[in-house]
Amino acid sequence: GDSVTQMEGPVTLSEEAFLTINCTYTATGYPSLFWYVQYPGEGLQLLLKATKADDKGSNKGFEATYRKETTSFHLEKGSVQVSDSAVYFCARMDSSYKLIFGSGTRLLVRP
Amino acid sequence: DVKVTQSSRYLVKRTGEKVFLECVQDMDHENMFWYRQDPGLGLRLIYFSYDVKMKEKGDIPEGYSVSREKKERFSLILESASTNQTSMYLCASRPGGVETEAFFGQGTRLTVV
Numbered sequence: 001g002d003s004v005t006q007m008e009g010p011v012t013l014s015e016e017a018f019l020t021i022n023c024t025y026t027a028t029g030y031p032s033l034f035w036y037v038q039y040p041g042e043g044l045q046l047l048l049k050a051t052k053a054d055d056k057g058s059n060k061g062f063e064a065t066y067r068k069e070t071t072s073f074h075l076e077k078g079s080v081q082v083s084d085s086a087v088y089f090c091a092r093m094d095s096s097y098k099l100i101f102g103s104g105t106r107l108l109v110r111p
Numbered sequence: 112d113v114k115v116t117q118s119s120r121y122l123v124k125r126t127g128e129k130v131f132l133e134c135v136q137d138m139d140h141e142n143m144f145w146y147r148q149d150p151g152l153g154l155r156l157i158y159f160s161y162d163v164k165m166k167e168k169g170d171i172p173e174g175y176s177v178s179r180e181k182k183e184r185f186s187l188i189l190e191s192a193s194t195n196q197t198s199m200y201l202c203a204s205r206p207g208g209v210e211t212e213a214f215f216g217q218g219t220r221l222t223v224v
Contacts, residue, residue, distance in 0.1 A: 032210050043115075043201055043215035044154075051210040089153065097142065097161075098169075099203075099213050103153035 002026055002094040006102035009087075013080055013109050021075040021105045023064075023090035032093040033057075033066055033073040038104075039086045047075075047088070080109045114138075117202050117216040124223050130189040132219050134202030140214075141207050143185035145169075145177065148199040148218070160185055192223045 007022040025033065032051045036044040048057030050066035050073065057064050062077045073090060090102040118133035136143065142161050146154040146169075156169030158177040166177050174196060178186045185204075189196055199220050205213040 034212055036215075043217045044203075045215070046212045049210075049212055093209055096167075097207075097209060098144070098156060098159060099205075101146075101154040103151060 002028060002031075002092065002100050004090050004092050004100055004102040006088075006090045006105055008103070009106035011105060011107050013107070015082055015109055015111055016079045017109075019075070019077040019080045019084075019107070021088055021090075021107070023073045023075065023102060025071050025073065025090075025092045028095060030068060033064075034091040034093075034099070035062070035064055035073070035075050036089040036091060036101075037086045038089065044089065080107070082109045082111055085109045115202055115204055115214050115216040117200075117219050119219050120217065122219060122221045124189075124192050124221065126193060126223055128189075128192050128223075130192050130221070130223075132187040132189075132200055132202075132221070134185045134187070134204075134216055135183050136185075136204040136214070137183065138204065138206070138214070139182065140204040141182075142205045142213075143179065144203040144205075144213065145175075145185065145187045146201045146203065147171070148201055154201065157187065192221075194223050197221060197223045 034049045035047040037047045048059040050057040053068040055066045087104045091099045115136045144159040145157045160179045176188045202216040203213040
């Protein structure tokens with residue numbers, strides 16, 4: 001069935017380090033892909049999305065490119081800040097228009 | 112801004128109680144969802160609804176039911192709460208279409224003792 005796999009955390013980085021969080025998905029057609037972020041004690045917020053192959057979603061310095069050849073949607077940021085500490089979820093739309101989520105990756109950024 | 116509001120941030124209930132979690136959205140979205148979030152398991156879909164009075168089972172519906180009598184409101188019901196239902200519950204809504212994202216409420220942390 002449809003699934004999303006993302007790297008396990010926690011990921012611990014120093015401020016201004018480069019971030020990559022890997023995400024791969026099962027390929028049934030070309031689903032819309034999303035990254036959500038969850039700050040402590042809050043619900044999920046959309047960070048970025050891409051709706052077709054080769055699209056690049058971007059927001060707040062984060063980027064992810066929809067790569068159908070590798071069925072991947074890796075999240076990147078060139079220089080992380082302490083305020084980026086959160087849990088990040090990769091998600092895809094399934095054929096019934098539901099969102100399927102990965103297990104989440106906790107990011108901790110140290111000053 | 113889209114707003115999805117869950118009725119409680121924190122709830123403590125006793126084993127065997129009937130529990131109602133309420134969710135209201137203000138953007139006339141067709142689709143509404145209930146997820147539970149547990150460490151290491153991500154978000155798992157309990158039930159969803161794509162229209163008033165319509166409901167579909169998600170991946171883990173056992174022990175839960177839902178009600179959608181009005182478009183803006185989607186209720187999750189724990190018929191007889193058990194300790195293994197202690198979790199964070201997240202409600203979401205989204206409009207129709209394949210490219211639209213879901214909007215989430217702030218979550219309800221339920222503890223069953």
